[in-house]
Amino acid sequence: MAQGRVVTGRMPRSGWVWLFIGAAYFLIPLAATAEFSLEEYPGYGLSSYRQILSDPAFRDTLWLSFKLAVATIVVSLALFVPTVYWVHLRLPRLRPAVEFLSVLPFVVPPIVLIVGLLYVFNVNWVPVWFVESSRFLVPGYVVLSFPFMFRSLDASFRAIDVHTLTEAAQSLGASWTRTLFRVILPNVSAGALSGAFLTLALVMGEFTMANVALFTTFPVYINYIGQTQANPAAALTIISFGITWAAMVGILLVGRRPGRGAVQIGGAR
């Protein structure tokens, strides 16, 4: 630490400059888009927003993407919570392997993934109602959400003493199911919720897979509007940004709730 230097809560002037540059980088395009979305001839108004909000396709595609996001979250949690729990409890040596697997969705482009899925599901035993409905996208989204879900859960599991909590619950007579739902899950809920919000944001914005598989989800709709109507497309971008922003605020609020997330176990450890 620098000697004789008084540490105050004030940010140095250079800090303000960098903050201004950073804010400008993010806010100017956003402000320009917002401004464009409000443009009317002549002057400004909300007609683009009215047009978008009254379009049945907007609500249908938003609702479809939301349903897909919820289905992805449910499947991901059902799959990854017990898996990460078991890896931490019984197979800690497998953790680096799982961590490596969790990076793969970043490496494999979604276009490759959807082509692979189309190939995998193009067999007789997969029911037609599944292949022909938008549910078909859920397995692919689960793969895409794997890195976010795994990392969020992994961080939460590392913050608790999984072994001792499990054994304490079992010594009190709890079954595996009760141990998982009553003891472990409440203590990793911050990670689970954070993973869920990230998955929500991911699915609400996923374009490639839905477009290739010919399902009109919210991002496909945005793309369509963007190609056909300039001002409503800008309004749609702002609405989409608002949804993502709300998801991020959700993560922040969950992370700040006492007794969750950074679980504190008192005393020396």
Place this chain on the structure above:
Amino acid sequence: MPYLELQELHKRFGDFTAIQEIDISLEGGEFLSLLGPSGCGKTTALRIVAGFERPTHGRVLVEGKDLTAVPPNRRDMGMVFQAYSLFPNMSAEDNVEFGLRVRGQHAGDRKKRVAELIELVGLTEAAKRYPHQLSGGMQQRVALARALAIEPRVLLLDEPLSALDALVRVQLREEIRRLQTQLGITTLYVTHDQEEALSISDRVAVLSKGRIEQIGVPAEIYNEPATPFVAEFIGTMNRLEATVTNPDGGEVDHKGTRLRVGDTRGKQSGERVLVLVRPETLAVERAPDGAGEGALGGEVVAHIFLGSTTRLKIDAAGEELSADVPSTTAGTLPVGTRVRASFPAESARVLRLEQPQASPATEPAGH
């Protein structure tokens, strides 16, 4: 019939043998401590009783019923862990209530029982607090109440005090003993702290390298160690290698000094033995003229203040002896004083010297 039996327990982890052969029986309401250094197998033995480990072979019986294959959640054994094990998402009282909920007890009965136990461990004021709002000692009290709430067949404690500071440790160990006596619950306690084990147990089993070295009441373990390991591990012990000169008369020769050691029955004349003498039984007096008959001569080289007593370190012909004297008189024997140290013949313990032993005097573990 014993209440809890550990029969011929063996446990291997790959090539490592954690437990070689452990046979222990506990009567109902008995408090037995498994004492030993790190890696001696004591925690493994406890975990086998709890059901968290399966023995390679051997059995665990409670009231004659074999529980070896019974999963831990069906054994009805209350356990207190070394690490703080309270469920962080539950308040103190919810933690205590957990086991009762699992058993499907009626809500009214549950609340009553939780209140009783919280009061029993003196935490009524803190019942609504969450684990991170409790001190380490309070957390372990809640853990104890939680383990007792289910009225377990056996209470298992795995070094529950090791993370606490000295004062709390002493208070809590006395509390554990008080509760155990009050409730009459059969208890198996694991510790590496010999003072802790000796002070609260009905019997102590000293373990080393996966085997029981000695099992007995605390006074027996302290005064009559059965093996050199127990002698070294329990308290501080002066170790004198000697040769039996008169088996019937209880005399040995230590580096040319004839010492009376009491019981040398069963030993042969000329046999090499290890004479073990506690520091508190060594009487030290000024001896400017040398050792004299039946005593060890030497020079005081250090004082270690222990409170009511002071431990004198004496260099006796290259061998270091420890002798405890009252602190009020230690000043009369300053460093550099030539002294003679003697001990009552009956206070010395004589063991066969089977193999060369290493250190002369060993400090107790766990301090």
